[in-house]
Amino acid sequence: AQSVTQPDIHITVSEGASLELRCNYSYGATPYLFWYVQSPGQGLQLLLKYFSGDTLVQGIKGFEAEFKRSQSSFNLRKPSVHWSDAAEYFCAVGVGYALNFGKGTSLLVTP
């Protein structure tokens, strides 16, 4: 069955430090992969998506993600985290018409 795993439930980083959020997927075919961010009390906003082509994908707010087929991973990165990046991050795989979401990673940014 198709699934998405985000191994880290919580991550804490200092403002200005680099960030990497992990995502592993299980899917038989070429996956369609997404990262969404959810700020407290808000809906989900798309950060970036991978359908095909270049395996390094650029998104909004300075985020990027790299698709690695050999590792079944789609990790999200940012070189320098801002306090406003504190939020819940969800990795998702497109399965047909719907999205299968991971359980999310909560990011805390310290001064």
Place this chain on the structure above:
Amino acid sequence: DAGVIQSPRHEVTEMGQEVTLRCKPISGHNSLFWYRQTMMRGLELLIYFNNNVPIDDSGMPEDRFSAKMPNASFSTLKIQPSEPRDSAVYFCASSLEQLRNTEAFFGQGTRLTVV
């Protein structure tokens, strides 16, 4: 465009009462999704509409849940009767054509509390 609009943002109701959640998708989008978010289960797809027709309702938990899309600009999710375990955040999302070629836009959600 104002994005996907959901109402109400918060709903507190007593067990046994009927609850109706509303969604206005983005104009021109022909796919609509209802998701439920809980701490235990994360984000789950409840039902998917395409061109106002329910295509997949396999995620609807039980018969107490029902969803309608009478036209392209409005959808409802109804719970009757409501139970405390229905407490969750319910999201509506819409997209254009097949998901693979586009992104799903989410509303801000309705936080439902059943006491």
